Amino acid sequence: MIMRYGFFPGCSYKGAAGYKESTEAVCRELGIELAEIKDWNCCGATSYWSTQDLKSYVLPARTMALAEKQGFTEIANICNACYSTLRKALTRLDEDGELKEKVNLALHEEGLEFTGNLKIRHFMEILVNDFDADEIKKHVKTDLAEFVVAPYYGCQLNRPWGDIDDTINPVLMDRLIKALGAKPLTNYSAKTECCGAAHMVAHSDSCVVLNRRIVKDAVEKGADTICTLCPLCQFNVDASQAGNKSVNMPVIFFTQLMGLAFGLGKNDLMLNKLLTPFKMAV
Amino acid sequence: MRESIPKIGVYVCHCGTNISGKVDVDAVSQYAATLPNVETARNFKFMCSNPGQQLVIDDIKEKGLNRVVVASCSPRMHEKTFRKACQTAGINPYYFQMACIREHDSWVTEDPDQATKKAKDLVRGAVFRVTHHQQLTSRVVDINPNVLVIGGGIAGMQAALDIADGGKKVYLVEREPSIGGNMSKFDKTFPTLDCAACISTPKLVAVGQHENIELMTYSEVIDVSGFVGNFKIKIKQKPRYVDADKCTGCGVCSEKCPSKVLSEFDHELTNRKAIYTPFPQSVPNTRVIDADHCIYFKKNRCRLCEKFCEANAIDFEQKEKIVEVDVGSVIIATGFETFDPVTISQYGFGRFPEVYTSIQFERINNATGPTSGKILTKDGRKPESVAIVHCVGSRDKNHMKYCSRVCCMYSMKFAHLVHEKTGAEVYEFYIDIRSPGKGYEEFYNRVQEEGTHFIRGKVAQITDIVDSPEDRGKLVVVAEDTLARKVRRIPVDMVVLSVGLKPSSGIEDIVRMVGISLDSDGWINELHPKLGPLATPSDGIFVAGCCQGPKDIPDSVAQGQGAAGEALSLISRGKLEIEASVANIDPEKCMGCRQCEDVCFYGAISLNPVSFVCEVNEAICKGCGNCTATCPNKAIELKHFNNDEILAEMEGILFNFDKFQGDFNQDEIKPDIIEPV
Numbered sequence: 035m036i037m038r039y040g041f042f043p044g045c046s047y048k049g050a051a052g053y054k055e056s057t058e059a060v061c062r063e064l065g066i067e068l069a070e071i072k073d074w075n076c077c078g079a080t081s082y083w084s085t086q087d088l089k090s091y092v093l094p095a096r097t098m099a100l101a102e103k104q105g106f107t108e109i110a111n112i113c114n115a116c117y118s119t120l121r122k123a124l125t126r127l128d129e130d131g132e133l134k135e136k137v138n139l140a141l142h143e144e145g146l147e148f149t150g151n152l153k154i155r156h157f158m159e160i161l162v163n164d165f166d167a168d169e170i171k172k173h174v175k176t177d178l179a180e181f182v183v184a185p186y187y188g189c190q191l192n193r194p195w196g197d198i199d200d201t202i203n204p205v206l207m208d209r210l211i212k213a214l215g216a217k218p219l220t221n222y223s224a225k226t227e228c229c230g231a232a233h234m235v236a237h238s239d240s241c242v243v244l245n246r247r248i249v250k251d252a253v254e255k256g257a258d259t260i261c262t263l264c265p266l267c268q269f270n271v272d273a274s275q276a277g278n279k280s281v282n283m284p285v286i287f288f289t290q291l292m293g294l295a296f297g298l299g300k301n302d303l304m305l306n307k308l309l310t311p312f313k314m315a316v
Numbered sequence: 317m318r319e320s321i322p323k324i325g326v327y328v329c330h331c332g333t334n335i336s337g338k339v340d341v342d343a344v345s346q347y348a349a350t351l352p353n354v355e356t357a358r359n360f361k362f363m364c365s366n367p368g369q370q371l372v373i374d375d376i377k378e379k380g381l382n383r384v385v386v387a388s389c390s391p392r393m394h395e396k397t398f399r400k401a402c403q404t405a406g407i408n409p410y411y412f413q414m415a416c417i418r419e420h421d422s423w424v425t426e427d428p429d430q431a432t433k434k435a436k437d438l439v440r441g442a443v444f445r446v447t448h449h450q451q452l453t454s455r456v457v458d459i460n461p462n463v464l465v466i467g468g469g470i471a472g473m474q475a476a477l478d479i480a481d482g483g484k485k486v487y488l489v490e491r492e493p494s495i496g497g498n499m500s501k502f503d504k505t506f507p508t509l510d511c512a513a514c515i516s517t518p519k520l521v522a523v524g525q526h527e528n529i530e531l532m533t534y535s536e537v538i539d540v541s542g543f544v545g546n547f548k549i550k551i552k553q554k555p556r557y558v559d560a561d562k563c564t565g566c567g568v569c570s571e572k573c574p575s576k577v578l579s580e581f582d583h584e585l586t587n588r589k590a591i592y593t594p595f596p597q598s599v600p601n602t603r604v605i606d607a608d609h610c611i612y613f614k615k616n617r618c619r620l621c622e623k624f625c626e627a628n629a630i631d632f633e634q635k636e637k638i639v640e641v642d643v644g645s646v647i648i649a650t651g652f653e654t655f656d657p658v659t660i661s662q663y664g665f666g667r668f669p670e671v672y673t674s675i676q677f678e679r680i681n682n683a684t685g686p687t688s689g690k691i692l693t694k695d696g697r698k699p700e701s702v703a704i705v706h707c708v709g710s711r712d713k714n715h716m717k718y719c720s721r722v723c724c725m726y727s728m729k730f731a732h733l734v735h736e737k738t739g740a741e742v743y744e745f746y747i748d749i750r751s752p753g754k755g756y757e758e759f760y761n762r763v764q765e766e767g768t769h770f771i772r773g774k775v776a777q778i779t780d781i782v783d784s785p786e787d788r789g790k791l792v793v794v795a796e797d798t799l800a801r802k803v804r805r806i807p808v809d810m811v812v813l814s815v816g817l818k819p820s821s822g823i824e825d826i827v828r829m830v831g832i833s834l835d836s837d838g839w840i841n842e843l844h845p846k847l848g849p850l851a852t853p854s855d856g857i858f859v860a861g862c863c864q865g866p867k868d869i870p871d872s873v874a875q876g877q878g879a880a881g882e883a884l885s886l887i888s889r890g891k892l893e894i895e896a897s898v899a900n901i902d903p904e905k906c907m908g909c910r911q912c913e914d915v916c917f918y919g920a921i922s923l924n925p926v927s928f929v930c931e932v933n934e935a936i937c938k939g940c941g942n943c944t945a946t947c948p949n950k951a952i953e954l955k956h957f958n959n960d961e962i963l964a965e966m967e968g969i970l971f972n973f974d975k976f977q978g979d980f981n982q983d984e985i986k987p988d989i990i991e992p993v
Contacts (some may be wrong), residue, residue: 194541202661221667312652 037164040106040153041068041092042097044116047078048266052271052304053265056289057157057303063292064165068157069109071101073247077119080190081099088136095122095137098154099146101121103173108153111290114190114264120154142213145259156191158263158288159198162206167213168174170295175297181314183291184257185211185218186248202226207263207288214295216265229270245274249283258283259312271307284312322447325381326439327372329363329388331418338422338431344387347436353445355379364389364394369401376405381450383407385442386727387415387435410452410896410956414760415442433489444968448960452896459545459934460644461887466487466537466826469497470516470869471522471861472649474884475875480528481886487641488523489551490533491822494519494598497651497825503597503681505869506729512869514680519598525601532639534604540829541919544856545644545892545935555634557605558591562629565593565601570622577609583676584914585686591621596684605630645856645883648840649876651859652817652862655716662709662777663813668791669694671778671811673708676728681733691737691810699740700881702728703793705775706746710816718837720816721866724750727814733766742805743769745795753868758821769807772799774846817866830857831938833978839865850879855892858882860866897939897956903929904953912952914941962966 048054061068064279078086078093098120101109111117127134128150140146159171179313185207192199201208204226206219227248230241254262260283263269272285286308293303294314326981327346330336341359348357357374360368363386376383384407386398391414399409415438425431461484465476468490476486488495495706500514500520523529532551538552575590588594591603591612611618612632622630657665670693672680679685682693693699704727708963710720724746731742749770751760764770773795783805784790790807797804817840817920827834833841843851852857860879862873886892899920901912907927908990913921913930920936923929932943932952945952953959 200661203667204665219779223779227781247781249784254782 036065036067038067038069039108039110039111039160040101040152041070042074042077042101042102043070043263044111044113044115046113050265050268050287051307051309052111052290053268053287055302055304056287056293058300059149060292060296060297061287063296063298064161064170069106071097071106071109071240073100073105073178074228075142077116079115079119079232083119083122088133088140091123091127091133091137092140092226095127095148096141096144096146098150099141099148103146104237106152108155110157111167112157112263113266113314114156114188115266117152117154117156118190118193124150124152124154155308156198156209156263158207159291161292162210163198163222167209170210170213170292171260172216174294174295176215178258181216182219182256182258183211183216184222184250184252184255184260185221185225186252186260186262186267186271187225188262188264189226190231191263192226207261208290211261218293219252219254219255220286222252222257224248227251228266231266231270234266234270234273241270242274245271246278249281253281253283257283259283259291261291263285263288266268275291275310282312286312322353323379324351324353324382324383324443324446325372325375325379326351326354326357326384326385326387326443327363328357328359328384328417328435329357329368330361330437331388331422332362333686335388337420338425338428339417339435340428340432341352342864343432344417344435344439348385348439348443351440353383353447354443355381358696358800363388367396368938371453372398372401372402373405376402376407379400381407382411383446384412385415385439385446387413387417387439387442389418390414390420395946398607404795408451409450409454411446413442413446413449415439440971441965441967441969443982444971445965448958448959448964450955452547452895452955453894455934456893457545457890458530458544459887460547460889461485462487462641462643462644463536463883464547464549464641464646465641466646466830467497467649467651467820467863468492468495468523468531468533469649469651469859469861469872470499470519470526471651471872471879472497472647473519474873475647475649475880476523476529477526478877478880479883480526482880484528484884486529487549487551487643488529489535489537490531490534491594492594493534493556493599493602493604494520494594495531495533496595496597496599498653498675499869500597501583501675501682502678503683503685504729506725507578507753507815508757509732513597513684513916515908522650531852535639538638539828539831540646543894543918543938544723544854545886546935547643547646547856549641549643549646550609551639553637553639555607555636556602557607557610557630557632557634558603559631559634560600560602561631563602564627564629564794565911566600566601567624568624568626569603572620572624574610574620575611575619575883577606582679582686583673584740585676585679586855603629605632645858646830647858647860647879647883648830648863648880649860650820650826651822653820655710655815657815657816660708663705663775663779664791664813665765666779666782666812667966668811670779670791670809671713671813674723674812677730677812678726681730681737682825684708687802691734691740693809697809699734701743701790701806701808702730702734702738702810702812703743703745703775703778703791703806703808704812704814705778706744706794707774708813708815709818711747716816716818717868718816718836719750719751723814723816724869725756725759725868727812728768729764730812731763735766740809741767741769743771743793743808745771745773745775745793746849747772747774751962753870763913765905771795771797771804773797773804780933781896817862819863821908823863830854832857837865841864850875850890852883857888894935895939897954898937899932899939899941899943899952900952901930901932901947901955902951903927904950905953906930906947907949909948915942915946917942 135277211218234241328345345357345359403409476488535553573589576587578584581594606615648799683689709715716790775795777794858879860875908928944952
């Protein structure tokens with residue numbers, strides 16, 4: 035049976051190091067259809083909220099309204115920022131009828147209507163909650179038993195809601211890593227420390243310090259790789275190691291880890307796009 | 317029976333300025349004088365005072381009043397006072413009605429004109445109502461001198477001992493296998509630093525040996541019925557699987573038992589066996605088998621304890637027993653449990669082995685605890701630095717919004733003990749230090765002088781991420797120091813979370829059984845926050861200790877003694893007058909549908925199988941009115957709250973006097989302006 039979800043790729047999906055390729059490959063393997071929402075737009079990300087009020091709601095609302103029109107009840111995201119932006123907009127519009135009316139006034143120009151009758155989800159959470167771990171295990175071909183993976187969740191996946199997992203010490207991805215036969219680094223304390231997100235551009239000095247903590251904690255506790263679920267997290271943590279010869283901690287996407295476990299090929303995973311080179315220790 | 321012509325006296329109270337500050341009391345009393353059947357209307361500074369009551373008494377005698385209305389505070393405050401005054405003057409106490417113009421009016425109305433108007437409305441309602449009042453007689457019942465105490469912590473033990481010393485019989489029910497409660501887990505007590513075991517163990521022994529105390533441990537109260545002076549209590553005695561009469565407490569069974577269980581008493585820092593006593597000084601010393609973890613009960617083999625027991629005390633066939641006892645009053649002393657900090661995941665409790673709760677740290681400091689009283693990390697090191705985090709779970713809108721009162725003091729006690737035992741640096745992270753008590757502030761000063769670092773700031777995070785070389789192998793406590801205005805990152809070897817107090821689990825069941833309520837934080841509502849701290853709205857039910865709110869040992873002991881005093885005072889009265897306002901079923905109208913029986917909380921209604929009508933046991937009925945409202949045939953009348961009385965009151969309150977042109981004292985007011993629904 036093919037599982038079908040409305041899919042919001044977001045602006046960074048294609049550009050991220052092998053995220054698109056590996057996600058598509060994993061979906062083929064597991065029989066998942068991520069049906070792209072036609073004519074989607076940028077979610078506005080986190081920076082837009084603080085400067086524009088109404089417009090910052092219209093952007094995510096438009097994508098959600100499109101999804102509704104195209105018959106989706108759930109939107110799968112692969113980016114933490116998209117995921118939290120859509121969820122924040124959904125929650126706020128649900129609480130504030132006046133704002134919802136204004137947003138819909140703008141959307142009516144295009145013949146769209148946002149009702150809020152849908153669920154915003156992260157693809158990683160979908161894999162853990164909608165699929166049986168045993169089902170995923172059936173696809174595993176490579177033995178990753180000695181491969182220690184530090185699960186890096188970032189800060190936006192589960193805050194402020196705390197409904198799909200604990201806000202400080204989430205374990206969803208740990209379950210996925212276990213299902214893939216690898217060893218999750220369970221005492222990884224930096225798993226929800228902030229990577230600085232878009233501040234990496236304007237305040238790179240401060241952000242590099244943040245990212246080096248994330249890497250260092252993984253190194254100290256003996257991880258072979260850091261596994262992420264957001265294009266910006268991946269880029270920041272990966273890029274922060276540039277110019278620092280003493281560390282060499284590859285930062286991969288959870289879909290790439292799945293691809294490795296499923297024994298998928300080079301072109302499916304695109305690990306060569308990572309800044310810190312990835313070499314399987316096993 | 318009703319007096320032919322009602323002659324009403326109306327008295328409007330100033331309550332200092334509580335009422336007169338908002339309500340124009342002169343206007344209200346002048347207005348009252350114009351109402352029908354009102355003979356006299358006055359206002360007075362304090363109606364509840366002796367001269368105030370005398371005013372009522374004198375008027376009744378001199379002017380021949382036969383109805384009295386006092387407009388003052390809530391009937392919960394002073395209804396009894398004025399009923400008594402009426403009785404003294406020779407009229408039936410139920411010929412009195414109170415209009416609440418303080419709680420329902422002056423305290424909650426901003427505009428003085430509106431407040432005065434509302435006071436007039438309420439007085440008019442009371443005047444209309446009181447003309448319909450009937451003479452009622454209270455019932456007198458005997459008081460059973462036995463007392464039930466629920467909970468064997470320090471408050472419950474103290475209450476039981478005082479009552480037993482006074483020569484009365486006490487049933488002390490404790491759900492754990494031993495009495496002693498939380499206090500028996502502690503090491504030293506603040507601020508005097510005397511040893512908790514040294515002062516509480518003698519009490520445990522005294523309770524266990526007292527001839528007037530029937531101790532029921534490993535037992536739970538499952539039902540309370542009856543009323544003040546005559547409660548019937550059902551107690552479930554869980555099977556210990558050990559014969560208490562034969563067990564000598566030698567402990568060989570525990571030595572031989574192969575099953576290991578995390579100890580509840582040591583808060584999971586050690587293991588106990590499946591056959592055990594919680595702690596060495598347990599009272600009673602009879603062992604108990606934990607059937608959930610016993611190999612015999614799980615796998616039907618083992619029985620090693622039975623093999624080695626020389627006294628033949630093991631009895632796997634023991635069954636749960638239900639015991640019924642009769643008592644005249646009940647003291648609830650169910651105490652507290654500590655907040656579980658797992659939900660505050662940034663503090664890492666459960667993730668980092670060196671993060672402890674305060675109650676675990678009590679066990680670590682205790683000579684019978686996991687480290688025999690030495691402060692050591694789990695890998696056996698003496699800590700060089702210890703952080704103590706205040707207000708974990710308390711004063712936090714995400715968890716418990718109240719202050720738990722004892723944490724500042726016990727945290728500072730810990731600081732002292734850590735200094736004394738290890739010489740380590742101690743960091744206290746606090747929001748405010750609260751040390752109100754005899755010798756408490758002095759103790760705070762002493763701990764400061766000992767070199768404890770006090771950092772004012774709520775801890776944001778406890779982490780093992782290494783940021784600098786000195787963090788290695790430590791836990792870093794991160795907090796904003798709001799006095800120095802900088803972020804502190806302090807590496808320590810051990811962290812103690814000073815967790816707050818919350819009501820014991822199961823308190824909801826107890827309050828439901830006795831018909832009282834909990835406040836929004838889950839503690840028991842006392843009768844009056846200042847003047848009735850140990851009584852409850854349910855007569856004959858008293859509270860003591862932490863079940864009413866967080867408190868320290870001296871306060872808990874004081875409450876235990878106070879509650880004992882309340883119970884003894886009730887017993888010495890011997891007989892008790894019971895409210896006459898009870899339900900009455902008209903057998904001519906009752907069709908025996910038994911809906912009233914279903915809604916009666918107190919079990920006061922039963923079906924007479926011969927006449928096939930329901931009957932009210934007046935001794936048990938509390939006059940709540942549930943049955944009256946439920947009865948589809950309108951067969952039930954609640955005395956003092958019958959339809960005439962309630963409709964007259966509503967009529968009075970709703971009467972639109974602006975449009976009324978006539979004279980009240982003429983017969984223009986139709987008694988049935990509102991049709992009964």
